[in-house]
Amino acid sequence: MSDQHTQTQISSAEVHEVFADLHTRYGVRGLEEKRADQAFVRTDRDEAVAVLTHLRDRHGYTHLAFLTAVDQIEEGRFELLYMLHNYELRHDLGVIVEIPREGDGCSMDTIHRMWPAAATYQRELREMFGIDFPGSPRLHEDFALEGWHDLPPMRKEFDTREYSERTYYARPGRTKTDTRQHMKDTIYPSEAETW
Amino acid sequence: MSLKDLVTPFSVWKRALEKPYTNRKPLDSRPGADRYRGFHINDVDKCIGCGTCESICQNEAIDLVPVEGRKTKHGDSGLRPKVDYGRCCWCALCVDICPTGSLGMSNEYVWVDSDPEVFRYVPGHDEKPWNACEKGYRRAEGYDLLEPKRVEMPMLDFSESQKSFVEMVQGYSKEQAMEEADRCIECGICIATCPAHMDVPAYIDAIRRDDLADGLRTVYEANPLPASCGRVCSHACEHVCAMKHKGEAISIRWLKRYIVDQIYANDYQQFLDAAAPENGRSVAIVGSGPGGLAAAYYLRLIGYAVTVYDANEAAGGMLRYGIPEYRLPYDQVDKDIEYIRSLGVTINQNVRIGADVSFQEIYDGNDAVFFSTGLSDPYALEIPGEDLRGVIPGLTILDEVTKGQKPDIGDSVVVVGGGNVAMDAARTSRRYGAEVTILYRRREVDMPADEEEIHESQGEGVTLITQAIPIRIEKGETRRLKLIWGKAEMVPDDRGGRPRPRLIEGSEEVIECDTIVPAIGQQADYKFLPEEIAGRLEFAKGMVTVNEFKQTGDTKIFAGGDIANRKRDAISAIANGHSAAKGIDIYLTNFAAGGRA
Amino acid sequence: MVNTDTRSDRPARRGTPIPGTSSARGVPNLATRSQEHINDNPLMPPIVDGKAVFDLDSGKYLKLWQGPQHPGITGNMSLELVVCGDEIVECKTHVGYLHRGFEKLMERRSYIQCFPIVCRIAVPEPDFNEYLFAATVEEIQGIEVPERAQWIRTLNLEMARLASFFMWMGGMAGAFGLGTQGQWTVTMRDYILDRFEELTGGRIYHMYMIPGGVRGDFPEGFTDRLRETIDTCEKTLQDVERTLFNNAVFKKRAKGLGVIHPDIVDQFGIVGPNARAAGFARDVRKDHPYLVYDQLDFEVVTHTDSDAYARAWVRLQEMYQSMDLIRQILDRMPAEGPFFTKLPNVLHWNVKPGHIYKKAECTRGEYGYYLNSDGSDKPRRIYVRGPSYTHAVSLMEHLSIGCNIADTAGLMVSLHTYPPEVER
Structure with a gap:
C-alpha cells in the first residue's frame, strides 16, 4: 500500500487528459498549469461536488489538502478553493468554484460525506466568511470565535483597525510627529511658502 | 513485556555522574548571542529622523518624536524614533531598512521594572546601559533591502559630447525611470530643502504607478518650468536625500525630467488645471526668467491678467541665454514657456523697461508689478589689461552662442572662475574647437559649480588649474593675449570662514592664449527703476530687500530671483515667483480692495 | 456513498498491524478499533453515523473539560469530553484560545510586514512559515534564491524539525507520566535554540528566511558548534530511546492507543508521521523535493502499527534522520556565495498577480501556504494549511471515542498538534 518513489512525475499531457475528461463531462474550464506538479481549474457551483467526486474516485485525487475561500469583493463573489492531491501522480489540483458573496446564493453543497475532515473547513468558512453549507455537521457551532456577533471577520469589508479602535483603547501617552509636517513647521512655516 | 523493558529505564542512573546543564542563579552571565x-540602540547623531523605521514597522511600535536639544535642519527632521516595547515584535526590519545605518539592536534582553510606562524610550537619546553595546543585531553585509546605487543615466561619451551641442544627458527610459523611482523610500526629507518645496515623493510615486499625468500635476503645483528644471536644477534635494547616506541619492531631477519628457506639450492642458477666468486685475512682470515666468503662471492661474516684458528676442532669461544647449536644449525651454503662454500670459519680447517703456508706465497701468531682472553685469577681474581685445565675459559668449553667432574666441581660451558660468563658457569654447584652461583661485572642493559640471568639463578635455590668481593681461607674442598669474596658498580665515587664497609672492607664471574669459560672477543692474521709485525700495549688498511674500518697500512692487535671494538658481527664482504670486493675490484681495491704485 | 456502518468484519486487535487497502479506489470505511469496542460493549451508547447517541440527563454520562491549559504539550486548546465511566463517548475540540487572525492581519499589511507575522503561526516550529511565505512570494514574483541561501534554508528547516521533535518527545513521555525524558529533550531543544540564536538573532521567532534568501550568513565557527550540538543531541536521543522505547510503562500505554486505520488516512487528510506510521511512505521532501532535498540522501520512515507507539517510533527515526541530514548539509553545502538576492523596494512592493500553493514537510506533515496576489502591495489572501487542522479537530474527535480519560493526553500528543496552525 505504500506509495512507490520510483513513480514518475505526471506529465503535462496527462494533466490535459484529466482536464479534457472533466471538461467534456462537467464543463470544467480555465486550466492553469502553475508547475509540473500543480494546476488549477474552475468549475460551476452545480457541478462542483460531481467534479470532486469524479476526481477522487476516477483520477486518484484522494487527498483534500484544504478547502478555503478568497474574497473577490469587487466582483461580488467568493472563490472557493478545493486543493486536491493525487499521491500516485504527485500532483496538486486546485478546483475553484465561484459563488455569490451576498444573500441566499452564498452557500455551497457540503462535501463532508466524501471527506469527513471537510466538515471542519466548512464550519470555519461559515464562521469566517458567512458561507452556508447546508447539512454539514455542527455547522453553526462556534469554531475559533466563541461568542462572536460581528461580521464574519475574514470578509473584506470587515475592517480590523476600525474594530480594534472600537473595541479596545490605545495606550495613553503615544504621540506621533509627521516628519514632513514637522520639517515644514520648523523650516518653512511661512504662508508664503505654503502652496 | 520483557525483562529488558523493566530494566533499561534504570540506565538513567548513569546520568547522576554527569555535569548538570542547568545555569547557576543569579543569571548574570548569559549574554545574548552576538547578533x-x-x-x-541608535546613533542619534548619524540618524536623520527620516521615519523609514516607523513606516516599515508592522506593529506601529515606533513613533518619530522631537527630542530635546536636537534642531530640525536641512536633511535632518530633528525627530528621533521612540520604541514602544508593548508593541515591538523584535523583527529588526527597522534596522534592516535604516538608510543611515544608525539604528541597531543590542544583545541586551534583561530589563525588569514594575512600571510598564518605562518600556518606551528614544534609543540613543535616553540613557540606557546598552547604549554603547557593540554586540547585537546589525544588518549583515550582503543583505540589503534598499538599493544603494542609482540607475545609470545614459550619456553621450566625452569624445562625442565635446564635438556638438547635442544634449549630453539622454534621459531615462521607462524601465530605467521605474527602477530608479523604486529606490525612493518616500521619507520626504527633500521637500523642505527644495526651494519650491516640490512634493518629490508624490511625483516619484506617480512614476512607479506609471500615472505620469498625475506626476505632471504634482510637479506643476510647485514648478511651472519642469522641462528646464528637470535638466539644470541645482537639485539641493539630492544633497539631502536619505539614500545618499547609504550610497547614491535618488535621481530626483532626472525623474522629474522623465515625467515631462513623456508628455507632449499639446497634452498638458488635459492633465493640468485650467486658468481661472480673468478677474479684472492686471499684473506686469519685468523679466521672463524663471522667477518672472513662475509668477506669471501662478497669477494667471488664479485669474490675473499678466503681461511679461522682456528685453531679449526670446523668453526664458538665463535658462535660454545663460545655459548652453548641450545642457538645456532651447526646445525644452520653449515647451515650458509655451504652456504658460497658452494660459493667456502675454509676453512682450524686445522691450527694455527703462528704455523702450518706462517703469513708471507699467507701474501706473497695472495693479501690481513683479520684477525679476536677474544679474546681468559681469564682475570685472580688476587687473591691468582687462580692456584689451580678446577679453570677453563668460555671459557674453553664452549669449552670442544662443543668438546663433560664432564667438570670436580663437584657438585657445583661458576661463577665470569656478562657477557654473565658468564651466559653461569653458565647455562651450571647447565645442568651438579651442584649447581651454580654467583658472580658479581656491581648491577644487571650493568650486561653486556643480560637481558633475566640473567632472564633465575635465572629461571633455578642459584643463583645470586651481589656486591660481590672475595678475595682469598683456598682448601676447604667439597668441593674441598672455595672462600672467600667480600661485596661491590657502590660509585660514580669521573670521572663521573657509580658507582664503593668498598670492605666493614671486610665483609668476605666464599663459598665452587668444581669449580670456572672466566668469567670476555678476551683479544686478537697477538703472531701469525711476529714482523716485528706487528711493522707496531698500537695497542691501546689491540685492533688493523683500519680505517673505517678496514684497518690496513699495507695496505694489514685488521682486524675486537672483536679485532677491542668495541661492541664485532657477528653482529659487521659481519659488520666489510663486511666493510673490501668493503675496500679490493677498495684497490685491485684502489691502488694495479699492481696485486700481 | 460513505459506508456508515461502523461495524466491520475486519479483525482489529490492540497492537496488531492492520492490513490496509488504499482508500483511493476502495470503499471508504470509517471503522476503527475504538468504535467497534464501544459497540461491542453493552454499557456504551450506540454509535450512529459515526457519533455516539446518548442522553446526558440519563445520569449515565458526565461532561468533562480537558483544557484549555496545555493538555500535554499540545498547545492551548481544549477537549469537551462526554464520558461513561472513564471511557470517552464523545469528544469535541475547542480552539480559538490563541486566535490572532494572522491570515486577516496579513491581508492588511504590505508583504514585508507579513514577514515578521508568519512565524507566529506555529510557535515551536516557526521556520516552515517563514520558508513557505518567502517561497510563495518568490515563486509568484519570479525571484531566484542563491544556492547558498537554499542550503542554509534547508539546514534551518531540519534544525527546526529536530528542535520541534525534541519538544514533542518530552511531551509524549510526560503525557504518560515519564518526566525525566522531558527534561532531557527540552534541554536538547534549548541547545538547538542556542544555535538558532547565534545564527538568526532570535531563539523562538527566528525571522530569518526573508523573501530573497536569508538575513545573514553563518557566524564565525558556527558549523563546528552545530556539529557539537548535534553530537550531544544524538547521545541524549540514544538515552531517550533506551529509556522510553524500552520502557514497560510507555509500551504498555502507547501500544494499541489511537490506531489510525489506513482507510481513513485520506478521508481525514492525515499526513506526516501520523500517515507514515500507518504505512504510507509519503513525504513532501521526497515526493516534491524543494530547496536542496533532491541532493540529500534519506529514506522515508514508515511503520504499520499506526498506534501511538508506532507514531513515536517513526518520529524517533526521523530525529536521527534530521541529525543525519544536518551533517550531510554541512558537508555538502557550498563554502561561500551570496545568501540574498535583491528584492524590489520592499516599502512599496507590488507583488505580481497570481496564485500558488507551496508545501513542505514539517514535523507534523504537509505544511502549506496558498498565496493569492492581486498585484497590489498587500496579499489578497494567504491561507495557511497546518497539519494540526485535521489532526487536532476531526481526527482527534474521531479517535478519542472509547479512549480512557487518562490516555487522552497521550493520544493527543501522539497526533503531534500545534493549535496556532488550526486557528491561524
Missing part, C-alpha cells in the same frame, strides 16, 4: 535582537 541577538535585543533592545534598540
Whole structure:
C-alpha cells in the first residue's frame, strides 16, 4: 500500500487528459498549469461536488489538502478553493468554484460525506466568511470565535483597525510627529511658502 | 513485556555522574548571542529622523518624536524614533531598512521594572546601559533591502559630447525611470530643502504607478518650468536625500525630467488645471526668467491678467541665454514657456523697461508689478589689461552662442572662475574647437559649480588649474593675449570662514592664449527703476530687500530671483515667483480692495 | 456513498498491524478499533453515523473539560469530553484560545510586514512559515534564491524539525507520566535554540528566511558548534530511546492507543508521521523535493502499527534522520556565495498577480501556504494549511471515542498538534 518513489512525475499531457475528461463531462474550464506538479481549474457551483467526486474516485485525487475561500469583493463573489492531491501522480489540483458573496446564493453543497475532515473547513468558512453549507455537521457551532456577533471577520469589508479602535483603547501617552509636517513647521512655516 | 523493558529505564542512573546543564542563579552571565535582537540602540547623531523605521514597522511600535536639544535642519527632521516595547515584535526590519545605518539592536534582553510606562524610550537619546553595546543585531553585509546605487543615466561619451551641442544627458527610459523611482523610500526629507518645496515623493510615486499625468500635476503645483528644471536644477534635494547616506541619492531631477519628457506639450492642458477666468486685475512682470515666468503662471492661474516684458528676442532669461544647449536644449525651454503662454500670459519680447517703456508706465497701468531682472553685469577681474581685445565675459559668449553667432574666441581660451558660468563658457569654447584652461583661485572642493559640471568639463578635455590668481593681461607674442598669474596658498580665515587664497609672492607664471574669459560672477543692474521709485525700495549688498511674500518697500512692487535671494538658481527664482504670486493675490484681495491704485 | 456502518468484519486487535487497502479506489470505511469496542460493549451508547447517541440527563454520562491549559504539550486548546465511566463517548475540540487572525492581519499589511507575522503561526516550529511565505512570494514574483541561501534554508528547516521533535518527545513521555525524558529533550531543544540564536538573532521567532534568501550568513565557527550540538543531541536521543522505547510503562500505554486505520488516512487528510506510521511512505521532501532535498540522501520512515507507539517510533527515526541530514548539509553545502538576492523596494512592493500553493514537510506533515496576489502591495489572501487542522479537530474527535480519560493526553500528543496552525 505504500506509495512507490520510483513513480514518475505526471506529465503535462496527462494533466490535459484529466482536464479534457472533466471538461467534456462537467464543463470544467480555465486550466492553469502553475508547475509540473500543480494546476488549477474552475468549475460551476452545480457541478462542483460531481467534479470532486469524479476526481477522487476516477483520477486518484484522494487527498483534500484544504478547502478555503478568497474574497473577490469587487466582483461580488467568493472563490472557493478545493486543493486536491493525487499521491500516485504527485500532483496538486486546485478546483475553484465561484459563488455569490451576498444573500441566499452564498452557500455551497457540503462535501463532508466524501471527506469527513471537510466538515471542519466548512464550519470555519461559515464562521469566517458567512458561507452556508447546508447539512454539514455542527455547522453553526462556534469554531475559533466563541461568542462572536460581528461580521464574519475574514470578509473584506470587515475592517480590523476600525474594530480594534472600537473595541479596545490605545495606550495613553503615544504621540506621533509627521516628519514632513514637522520639517515644514520648523523650516518653512511661512504662508508664503505654503502652496 | 520483557525483562529488558523493566530494566533499561534504570540506565538513567548513569546520568547522576554527569555535569548538570542547568545555569547557576543569579543569571548574570548569559549574554545574548552576538547578533541577538535585543533592545534598540541608535546613533542619534548619524540618524536623520527620516521615519523609514516607523513606516516599515508592522506593529506601529515606533513613533518619530522631537527630542530635546536636537534642531530640525536641512536633511535632518530633528525627530528621533521612540520604541514602544508593548508593541515591538523584535523583527529588526527597522534596522534592516535604516538608510543611515544608525539604528541597531543590542544583545541586551534583561530589563525588569514594575512600571510598564518605562518600556518606551528614544534609543540613543535616553540613557540606557546598552547604549554603547557593540554586540547585537546589525544588518549583515550582503543583505540589503534598499538599493544603494542609482540607475545609470545614459550619456553621450566625452569624445562625442565635446564635438556638438547635442544634449549630453539622454534621459531615462521607462524601465530605467521605474527602477530608479523604486529606490525612493518616500521619507520626504527633500521637500523642505527644495526651494519650491516640490512634493518629490508624490511625483516619484506617480512614476512607479506609471500615472505620469498625475506626476505632471504634482510637479506643476510647485514648478511651472519642469522641462528646464528637470535638466539644470541645482537639485539641493539630492544633497539631502536619505539614500545618499547609504550610497547614491535618488535621481530626483532626472525623474522629474522623465515625467515631462513623456508628455507632449499639446497634452498638458488635459492633465493640468485650467486658468481661472480673468478677474479684472492686471499684473506686469519685468523679466521672463524663471522667477518672472513662475509668477506669471501662478497669477494667471488664479485669474490675473499678466503681461511679461522682456528685453531679449526670446523668453526664458538665463535658462535660454545663460545655459548652453548641450545642457538645456532651447526646445525644452520653449515647451515650458509655451504652456504658460497658452494660459493667456502675454509676453512682450524686445522691450527694455527703462528704455523702450518706462517703469513708471507699467507701474501706473497695472495693479501690481513683479520684477525679476536677474544679474546681468559681469564682475570685472580688476587687473591691468582687462580692456584689451580678446577679453570677453563668460555671459557674453553664452549669449552670442544662443543668438546663433560664432564667438570670436580663437584657438585657445583661458576661463577665470569656478562657477557654473565658468564651466559653461569653458565647455562651450571647447565645442568651438579651442584649447581651454580654467583658472580658479581656491581648491577644487571650493568650486561653486556643480560637481558633475566640473567632472564633465575635465572629461571633455578642459584643463583645470586651481589656486591660481590672475595678475595682469598683456598682448601676447604667439597668441593674441598672455595672462600672467600667480600661485596661491590657502590660509585660514580669521573670521572663521573657509580658507582664503593668498598670492605666493614671486610665483609668476605666464599663459598665452587668444581669449580670456572672466566668469567670476555678476551683479544686478537697477538703472531701469525711476529714482523716485528706487528711493522707496531698500537695497542691501546689491540685492533688493523683500519680505517673505517678496514684497518690496513699495507695496505694489514685488521682486524675486537672483536679485532677491542668495541661492541664485532657477528653482529659487521659481519659488520666489510663486511666493510673490501668493503675496500679490493677498495684497490685491485684502489691502488694495479699492481696485486700481 | 460513505459506508456508515461502523461495524466491520475486519479483525482489529490492540497492537496488531492492520492490513490496509488504499482508500483511493476502495470503499471508504470509517471503522476503527475504538468504535467497534464501544459497540461491542453493552454499557456504551450506540454509535450512529459515526457519533455516539446518548442522553446526558440519563445520569449515565458526565461532561468533562480537558483544557484549555496545555493538555500535554499540545498547545492551548481544549477537549469537551462526554464520558461513561472513564471511557470517552464523545469528544469535541475547542480552539480559538490563541486566535490572532494572522491570515486577516496579513491581508492588511504590505508583504514585508507579513514577514515578521508568519512565524507566529506555529510557535515551536516557526521556520516552515517563514520558508513557505518567502517561497510563495518568490515563486509568484519570479525571484531566484542563491544556492547558498537554499542550503542554509534547508539546514534551518531540519534544525527546526529536530528542535520541534525534541519538544514533542518530552511531551509524549510526560503525557504518560515519564518526566525525566522531558527534561532531557527540552534541554536538547534549548541547545538547538542556542544555535538558532547565534545564527538568526532570535531563539523562538527566528525571522530569518526573508523573501530573497536569508538575513545573514553563518557566524564565525558556527558549523563546528552545530556539529557539537548535534553530537550531544544524538547521545541524549540514544538515552531517550533506551529509556522510553524500552520502557514497560510507555509500551504498555502507547501500544494499541489511537490506531489510525489506513482507510481513513485520506478521508481525514492525515499526513506526516501520523500517515507514515500507518504505512504510507509519503513525504513532501521526497515526493516534491524543494530547496536542496533532491541532493540529500534519506529514506522515508514508515511503520504499520499506526498506534501511538508506532507514531513515536517513526518520529524517533526521523530525529536521527534530521541529525543525519544536518551533517550531510554541512558537508555538502557550498563554502561561500551570496545568501540574498535583491528584492524590489520592499516599502512599496507590488507583488505580481497570481496564485500558488507551496508545501513542505514539517514535523507534523504537509505544511502549506496558498498565496493569492492581486498585484497590489498587500496579499489578497494567504491561507495557511497546518497539519494540526485535521489532526487536532476531526481526527482527534474521531479517535478519542472509547479512549480512557487518562490516555487522552497521550493520544493527543501522539497526533503531534500545534493549535496556532488550526486557528491561524
